[in-house]
Amino acid sequence: MRIPFTKMHGLGNDFIMLDGRSNSLPDLTSAVAAALANRHTGIGCDQLIVLEPSNTADFAMRIFNADGGEVEACGNASRAVALLHGAQARVETSGGIIELSPTKGGARVDMGPPRFDWDAIPLDYPMDTSAMPVSWDDLDTPAAVNVGNPHVIFFVRDSEAVPLDRLGPIIEHDPLFPERINVNVADIRDGTIHLRVWERGVGLTKACGTGACATAVAAIRQGLVASPATVRLPGGVLTIEWEAGSSIIMEGPATESYRGSFEWDDYA
Known part of the structure; x- marks a missing residue:
């Protein structure tokens, strides 16, 4: 299966963006995420971002670090998602709901309240x-x-x-x-x-x-x-x-680098 992707970055923190909101993606494992993130044998990134449908928000965002571990939040990727989506949105993450608003060249993100306990x-x-x-x-x-x-x-x-x-x-x-x-x-x-x-x-x-x-x-x-x-x-x-x-409000730039596609079986 040929999978399209968008490569983006926020201040040099770079991402592979996979959009599964309209067309479902194959099951993503930590091993596949790490293989795609590898800068020598994959596409290369700090984080792999997967967009999916959500029952509680406009859509959901899953975040995989370069080692394949799934994590709760990524501020720079949130701005990149806002730029990719192109409109204000409520986004479900495993760390909670965040709100995105694109701005000229970037985004403003409501990251929710911090926790100190x-x-x-x-x-x-x-x-x-x-x-x-x-x-x-x-x-x-x-x-x-x-x-x-x-x-x-x-x-x-x-x-x-x-x-x-x-x-x-x-x-x-x-x-x-x-x-x-x-x-x-x-x-x-x-x-x-x-x-x-x-x-x-x-x-x-x-x-x-x-x-x-x-x-x-x-x-x-x-x-x-x-x-x-x-x-x-x-x-x-x-x-x-x-x-x-x-809530914490973060504002800053995000940039699309290029678009491409890959064969899923090459990394599965």
């Missing part, structure tokens, strides 16, 4: 998620926020100096995080959050939309920045709005 992150045991009494090397007292998927955030003096390629996988797989964790390191310069992200199941990325949301929420909570917050990632800039008790 230890068992909502989730953590292995109770602790204060605003300043966790844990450390890895020089990284200590992080905040934890669930924005549809779990994030731990470290505010540091110089985010570029942190060996995130070494510490990221150690923290991601720490037993404290039973569903693994996305690792964010950030510093604040002239009111702008400068952020690097180790994404679970992917590694270092040029951008992470949910990481920008989680980090901005943690910074606003601690009084380090005001809303709307500007978050600068290696791939570009996002704007995050949030007030206590409300």
Whole structure:
């Protein structure tokens, strides 16, 4: 079976988009997702996104990381979906309902409210998620926020100096995080959050939309920045709005790279 796809990216965080809303797709396994995501023998991407019909929203969005693991949310992919869909929509994800609105060159996304309870992150045991009494090397007292998927955030003096390629996988797989964790390191310069992200199941990325949301929420909570917050990632800039008790609003660009097709049996 020949399957069409659209290749897109948000600030360099890239996706294979498969649209199964009108024509159903074959069953997608983790192995197929990982094979398609492989940059040497597949199409290549950070995340594989599958659009499907939904009974509770306009349509559903499934998200597979490059290692084939299915995850709950992806902020950058949400903007790409808005661009692909071309109209405002309510979208079902396993992390909850999100609302998308295309803008010129990108999208504005209502990501829903953040969660802070230890068992909502989730953590292995109770602790204060605003300043966790844990450390890895020089990284200590992080905040934890669930924005549809779990994030731990470290505010540091110089985010570029942190060996995130070494510490990221150690923290991601720490037993404290039973569903693994996305690792964010950030510093604040002239009111702008400068952020690097180790994404679970992917590694270092040029951008992470949910990481920008989680980090901005943690910074606003601690009084380090005001809303709307500007978050600068290696791939570009996002704007995050949030007030206590409300949803997170993310705005930023998305881009279609090219379209193509592949033979399903080559990857199944």
